[in-house]
Amino acid sequence: MRSQAGSASAVHSAVMDSAPGSAEARLRSGCLGSPPLPPAAPRRRRPPGSPGPPGVYMAPRPPARSAGSASGCGLTSASGSSALTTLRRPLGALPLPALALTSVRSDGGGAMKEALVLQSRVAAHPEARCWFLAWSPGGALLASCGGDRAVRIWGREGSGWVCRAVLADGHQRTVRRVAWSPCGSYLASASFDATTCIWKRCEDGFECVTTLEGHENEVKSVAWAPSGSLLATCSRDKSVWVWEVDEEEEYECVSVLNSHTQDVKHVVWHPNQELLASASYDDTVKLYHEEEDDWVCCATLEGHESTVWSVAFDSSGERLASCSDDKTVRIWQCYKPGNEEGVACSGTDPTWKCVCNLSGYHSRTIYDVSWCRLTGALATACGDDAIRVFEESSSSSPQQQQPTFSLTAHVPRAHSQDVNCVAWNPKEPGLLASCSDDGEIAFWKYQQPEVVLVQHEGCSVNQVQTALVQQRIPLQIVVGDPIESGGAQHADVQVGIAQPVHCILRKSSTPSEPTNQPSRADVSLQGCHRSQQLFGGTAIRGWHAESKQKLTFAFWTLPSTVSAFSMSGSFDTIWLSMGSCWLSRDR
């Protein structure tokens, strides 16, 4: 299981065990406009072998409401980044009726499967493995390489993909990896025959312009630096070579780095800087940069318990994801000298620390990890034939910078054999390509997760609860302890929503409720507008569904949160779970 949120799961189980059945009863009685639910199905729906996030409680989905989309509580997804907000509610001002919300979700596996949908499959490398995929920088072409010693270029035609070129005769053995130059005119291919071929794009295809030799055994990886003038290769001979290329297409080896003690599996460049990361069979990740005309190893990331197969930087380059044979994915964060978190750095070199460890999700070796530059989603290719996608939900304690990632998509049988590579398209958000030992390439469309449903049982503000809502979005609801501040008490609630939504809050009435507020009703919130960062609140207007009486829900944000959630556009219905409902005066 994940190392994070241990206490949350304990709380969750407490919530789960209390008062079974009463939630369903409440749903049946108060549900807005929908007929009574079918009898309670098993409460915990999660596909076997995939540990879900803590704090989730699922009840059967009520039939679709008219206000909602066709999928009942589905959402139309607009582009929105997953954001976490801390919301405060002045306790003194308003009553706090306990909320009981229904969670509406069909079945854990089904929802997660729908998030990643197969578009097409291509038998790319006949009778051989497909080892790697690389999208061209423009996103229109996909290069694949495999055990048949050839590199194939795929382009879109209509709704499918066709092979535009076959680059054969470049290598005598398996081609392990391909990499496009940042300009898109060159393609480098690394092979088990210890050479790296550089192919240049010309009118009717590709031609091999240079072959880089020098490694003693199989070249395992090749990567181009973002500037386009540097190339890195690594090999089973434990070395990483850095090559420089000039305008006349002359390649020269400028450095041989022998920092690793074993086979180096993968090299990857930082998206903006000339910083190189390498993953190795010796269970470490090493980072290199140029210092006074010489390349040196500036950091070693230890923590994995077995071979590190692949690394990926996020779009900013502040974070690094590494996947390993120990079935975990680790996220490392860069701390520069003089950082505010007080992490010690030596000299001018930044320090990298592991901030998140995703374990318990994969049942076999993870061969590849890919971090989407556009959406921030993390995809993994695993030896159990499955593809998984994770999204980040911001932490509940901003000071610690401990992100949590939740599983938002899982396709258990993406291929008939091990998945070797996953690659996000650099221009089209949500387009994912994957390849496998069975020689096939599959194209997937990823929908950022939508609905979020959780149910709480009569929780009071004094309880700290984390509900990681999950149907499709990582929505995290944390109800905090009341904090004394200037005489009034506030409850910190963090809500992270990826998509604009209707919020349906059900609440049960309490005696102290003011009479001008609707009681015992479902209130739907609509027309949320973009919230401000830092101070200020966002008024989310809503109305009581039956009487159409307007209500405003105010959300306040704490200055230290990462970003506020933005909601705009049209919405569908979701069910939001909160430990307490807030009703406030109109702002």
Place this chain on the structure above:
Amino acid sequence: MSLVLGLLSHTLSRVLRYSGLRRGCHAPRRRAMEQDKALEVYDIIRTIRDPEKPNTLEELEVVTESCVKVNEIGEDEYLVVIRFTPTVPHCSLATLIGLCLRIKLQRCLPFRHKLEIYISEGTHSTEEDINKQINDKERVAAAMENPNLRDIVEQCVTEPTAFVSQCLSTPYVWL
């Protein structure tokens, strides 16, 4: 109210019993399947010849029937774990045997499987290193492209009898 509760508990106990029965039904059948598969695996690996000596692995007791464990991990998919005992504490030969086992099974095993090969504990000084190597599919693939190594493995793995055709017809990926 009490009537409802009574009915509920009755139904509940019925349901539990039924599900318990069903589960009970599945377990021995699955066990039998797994044992069948284990025997299938053993049948394939026992005829592999040792790289040094002219005997098969079975004759040298490098592999035994009990060293193969099969578990069902999904629909029609099995996890095969083999623990073999190398004849000599020589690193390269143990790796070679591991390689032969992997190649033979990859070619000849007809059902969907994931394969893990280990040296049985305590039989080798560098067993962790060897285990890591023989379970690293990239290393295995690269090794098989080395012509010398490939020839040795082919000699060990190919049966001298007419059963060769059986192996060739499998759809599995040739390294």
